[in-house]
Amino acid sequence: MANNELFTATEICPRTWQITYSFVEFGQKVNPVYCYLLDGDNYALVIDTMYGYGNLRAFCETLTDKPMKVVNTHFHGDHIGGNYHFDEAYIHWRDLPLFYAKGPNAGHFPRTQEEIYERAKSVALPEYADKLCINDFKAQEPMILYTIEDGDIFDLGDRQIEVIYVGGHSPGCIALLDRKNRCAFTGDCCNSNTLLGGPGGISVEEYLENLLHFNQFRSEFDITYGGHQVLPACVVEQGIELCGRILAGTDEKVQRPMFGRMMTYGTSLSREDFGKPGAKVFNMSYDPEKLLKKPAKPQVI
Numbered sequence: 001m002a003n004n005e006l007f008t009a010t011e012i013c014p015r016t017w018q019i020t021y022s023f024v025e026f027g028q029k030v031n032p033v034y035c036y037l038l039d040g041d042n043y044a045l046v047i048d049t050m051y052g053y054g055n056l057r058a059f060c061e062t063l064t065d066k067p068m069k070v071v072n073t074h075f076h077g078d079h080i081g082g083n084y085h086f087d088e089a090y091i092h093w094r095d096l097p098l099f100y101a102k103g104p105n106a107g108h109f110p111r112t113q114e115e116i117y118e119r120a121k122s123v124a125l126p127e128y129a130d131k132l133c134i135n136d137f138k139a140q141e142p143m144i145l146y147t148i149e150d151g152d153i154f155d156l157g158d159r160q161i162e163v164i165y166v167g168g169h170s171p172g173c174i175a176l177l178d179r180k181n182r183c184a185f186t187g188d189c190c191n192s193n194t195l196l197g198g199p200g201g202i203s204v205e206e207y208l209e210n211l212l213h214f215n216q217f218r219s220e221f222d223i224t225y226g227g228h229q230v231l232p233a234c235v236v237e238q239g240i241e242l243c244g245r246i247l248a249g250t251d252e253k254v255q256r257p258m259f260g261r262m263m264t265y266g267t268s269l270s271r272e273d274f275g276k277p278g279a280k281v282f283n284m285s286y287d288p289e290k291l292l293k294k295p296a297k298p299q300v301i
């Protein structure tokens with residue numbers, strides 16, 4: 001099947017596209033997932049690569065004739081799966097070991113071409129299930145990763161995209177600020193279902209510090225383009241407010257199943273409330289045992 005049948009692109013700002021799968025049945029089984037292509041005079045920047053279904057690189061080449069660089073907002077499998085169609089990628093240094101981790105706590109597992117193909121078929125809309133071709137899929141293998149950190153710049157020529165460290169959902173989560181278009185690409189760093197407490201987890205206190213850092217740039221963007229949601233920039237302030245309540249012990253402590261186990265959420269906001277007038281847009285799960293950061297000390301190896 002042609003790659004332009006597997007993906008859909010929507011131009012959200014000049015020379016900037018939100019890309020998603022057109023053949024996947026989003027709903028209970030699979031969350032909506034987005035990646036972004038920012039075309040520039042020097043090169044084009046691909047922000048995240050989703051699950052790795054189909055050849056994302058070939059699809060992006062229908063939108064830009066510039067060379068492409070890939071940056072991952074964090075190491076989770078629904079953000080790095082399509083990296084393997086590209087030659088190399090950039091990721092925050094704190095997520096580097098987790099990118100290559102194996103086992104039940106890793107967000108990413110090396111997968112064969114057949115495994116990825118079978119996964120894609122299992123989530124495809126009925127009319128697409130028999131049309132997928134195994135050659136559209138690529139095995140996940142070790143690849144070159146360059147590390148980035150807070151303050152680094154992707155210079156596309158006509159616009160600069162700045163890396164902002166917002167660790168929490170993963171230790172190396174980042175947002176990418178596009179001042180020219182007054183938007184931030186946020187991956188999963190703050191949204192209506194911000195999951196804290198995964199592998200290498202970060203305390204609520206540290207996450208709050210990172211949100212306060214992100215909030216210093218707040219006057220420079222109006223909207224956040226995330227990996228699963230598009231939200232107004234006030235999501236950052238709401239995150240700060242809720243972290244404060246969690247640390248004070250005055251949050252709602254709602255128990256809700258996620259990934260087959262009960263998790264504690266700061267408020268009762270659910271996906272169903274999202275978009276209702278007056279409804280907040282931020283919620284987060286957290287580990288009640290991991291509220292405060294540990295005192296900094298040199299690592300002993």
Ligand SMILES: [Zn+2]
Pocket residue numbers: 074076169188
């Ligand atoms: Zn994630």
